[in-house]
Amino acid sequence: MxxxxxxxxxxxxxxxxxxxxxxxxxxxxxxxVLEPESIELRENLTFQVTIVRIDDTSVKKLREKEVQLVKVVWERAGVKEHTWELESEMRKDYPELFSGSEKLKSDLMIQI
Structure with missing residues (x-):
């Protein structure tokens, strides 16, 4: 059926x-009728995403260890999205997010 x-x-x-x-x-x-959002792709098939801020933190408990997570706000083409990311990866890639101030410098950009 x-x-x-x-x-x-x-x-x-x-x-x-x-x-x-x-x-x-x-x-x-x-x-x-819903229209899919359009994304401007570069020649190398990437698009630009800006980190806005970290909104929240969480600890995910696994069997034998705990994993620290952060809720990150991303902005792409005026649309904000939230994702949970590993805190260790975010600290490694974006140490300025954790340097005492939660504000992000406006020139911080990543490519996906």
Missing amino acids: AYQVALSPHLSNLHDVFHVSQLRKCTSDAAH
């Missing part, structure tokens, strides 16, 4: 088989 749905190419990372209980009849409405 499942249907395979033809999805748009920009939704190719989603599983395309859905149980009938998850499906509803669609009535066409232009207001329901």
